Amino acid sequence: MAGFVGRRRELEVLGSALARVQEPSDPSRPGQCVLLRGRRRIGKSRLVEEFLRTAQAPYLFFTASGAPAEEELAQWPIAAEESTLPDRDLLLEEPPTGWGTALRALAQALPDDRPSVVVIDEVPYLMAAVDGFEGILQRDWDRLLSRKPVLLLLIGSDLSMMEALNSYRRPFHQRGREMVVGPLNPAEVGRMLDLGPAEAVDAALISGGLPLVCLEWPAGQDTWGYLEQALRDPLSALLVSAERSLAAEFPDQAMARQVLRAIGSGERTFTNIARAAGGIAHTTLSRALEVLMEKRVVAGELPLSTRPSKERRYRVADSYLRFWLRFLGPHLPEIERTRGDLVLHRIRRQWTSWRGRAVEPLVREALARLLPLGELPAVPVIGGYWTRGNEVEIDLVGADREPVARELLFLGSVKWLENAPFDGHDLAALHKHRAALTDRPVPLLAVSRSGVTVTGLAATLGPADLLTAWHA
Structure with missing residues (x-):
């Protein structure tokens, strides 16, 4: 259960949603939907897996991969075969010809006499790849799925797209309750790692509360002991989590990643970011910043006072990514040639000034x-x-x-x-x-x-x- 330190509230929310399926306010529509979002590698899927383990309700768990629409649909029968739905054979009689037929077959396979759970992970991939997916989902939810005692969990890492799914004038508007899975907070990090308050804050700033990073941090070990260990392992979660998240978040947006690196290096003003990003045009920088802020990767802040100001400053919103961009990402080649000691020395030299701003x-x-x-x-x-x-x-x-x-x-x-x-x-x-x-x-x-x-x-x-x- 170590990977779920601090997840009690989230498990209780999901348990309450399943209870509403079991004892619905409208017996003709017992189905409930939860739109669960959170940044990549924050532990959303693991949370749901733990919920399914404890709930012991029959379920189907499908994960989209970002493949073309036909390839995504081809994975549906595999998820059906691995499901624990009692009538899963109905899903395997013939391959679905589209997402409409897949969802209609699912509605037939769901039990009528007890609650079940359907999980669709990384829904934004389907929203992007499948024409009219939101409309298909809305139609089959309204007509079929919501009439069954089912808890539908729609999970996504693209925060802006998950928010859009439930927004006004979109097909699925107000069909689901929204739930945000955040990082482990500093108190949870401290309890998990058996650290004192000051050390817990340091660990929270470095890990960003990412469960994968916290899981590899030995209990009771101080910041420098952990960093020395992690920098000796090119496959440590501290090193690879950011790379994998950025590759998934910005696969075709090289300029956004270039601007993000400039902000991560410590530049905060528009002019300095443009210079650090290679002297890019202001219109290009504005578009890149818009993408980064829309995805909640970068925050743009104005001075707070009784007088208006245009002195906007930018920062990387996630503490772990901020640490990685400043100290780790630019120096991965050193780590790969077993010179993590050089990186550690650099972190020690700049740690006080970086931490003083990162903690704010x-x-x-x-x-x-x-x-x-x-x-x-x-x-x-x-x-x-x-x-x-x-x-x-x-x-x-x-x-x-x-x-x-x-x-x-x-x-x-x-x-x-x-x-x-x-x-x-x-x-x-x-x-x-x-x-x-x-x-x-x-x-x-x-x-x-x-x-x-x-x-x-x-x-x-x-x-x-x-x-x-x-x-x-």
């Missing part, structure tokens, strides 16, 4: 879960503020809306160093930056890895405090 999105997510806290209210939006030349830079800004706030509700600083607490110099800098942003006495917050040595703050948080955001 994690801190913002924790705050969103923790607030209200002391004098700090719950806020709709938590972001950051910066000027073009970084003369003023504030790590944490709580406000009533974005990107232009009516009211700023708190400001804060993140100091994430090994042996340097948040002190009087840091507090003075935060006061100075607050004065540059607003003349109101907005409450101040400090988040520090090594403690706080000053008073006068509305709240202070350390690693253990952050992890409590996920304990519930």
Whole structure:
């Protein structure tokens, strides 16, 4: 069960969906559908396999592969043969001539007297390859499948396409409930790896909460011990997961991958990204950024204040991919020739500065879960503020809306160093930056890895405090 640390909530959600099939509110339509999405290699299929194991309901599990439509359909009888549906022979009488005939035969094979489960994994491949697939699915769900006591799980890694499947004016709109499978959170990572709070945050930043990476991280081992081990193995999940995800996500989009590498190297502004990506034209860069943000691989953020700004900055949204692009991807040849020691030395040299910025999105997510806290209210939006030349830079800004706030509700600083607490110099800098942003006495917050040595703050948080955001 180690691979499912932290998946209790997801298993409970799927169990509740199956219970609604068993005791439906509308007996004429007992079928339920769940649209389950999450980024690649996050453990969606493993989660569903564990659910099927514990639910012990008859099922059929089909996985699309991204092949042409005819080849995808040819795999359907194989899934039927491996299924545990009691009347699976009905699916094997003759090969389906299309997805409509496949789904109609499936409806006949589903039991009437007890719940069953049908899983279609990587649905976006079928949406892209099969003409009218969404309409076929909607028709056969409405007319046939939903009238059976079946739980239909539609799984996908392309987040934008899975969201589109349930969007307004699309055939399958409002037929299914949406469920997002995220990474293991920092508290779960800490429990799984038997690490203290500060070390758990480090492990979360490196692994991104990917179960495959966490599974190969020995319990109790510190960051440097794990990295030394992983960098000696060219097939470690830490090294290969990003390559496989990017190959599947952007098979024919070389420019998007080039732009992603530029952002991963540390460039954040439009102009600097264009330069680092080889001096590409601004229109080309705009299109590439649009693709990356649509797929949720890159986040584009504006300064959060009461004044409008055009100083948008970009970052790799996923922490593991951010680490890989910065330290591992560009140096795979070194690792392959058994010089992981060179890569490890490079990581050690740049670790403090990289981690200091990488931890900020994690801190913002924790705050969103923790607030209200002391004098700090719950806020709709938590972001950051910066000027073009970084003369003023504030790590944490709580406000009533974005990107232009009516009211700023708190400001804060993140100091994430090994042996340097948040002190009087840091507090003075935060006061100075607050004065540059607003003349109101907005409450101040400090988040520090090594403690706080000053008073006068509305709240202070350390690693253990952050992890409590996920304990519930």
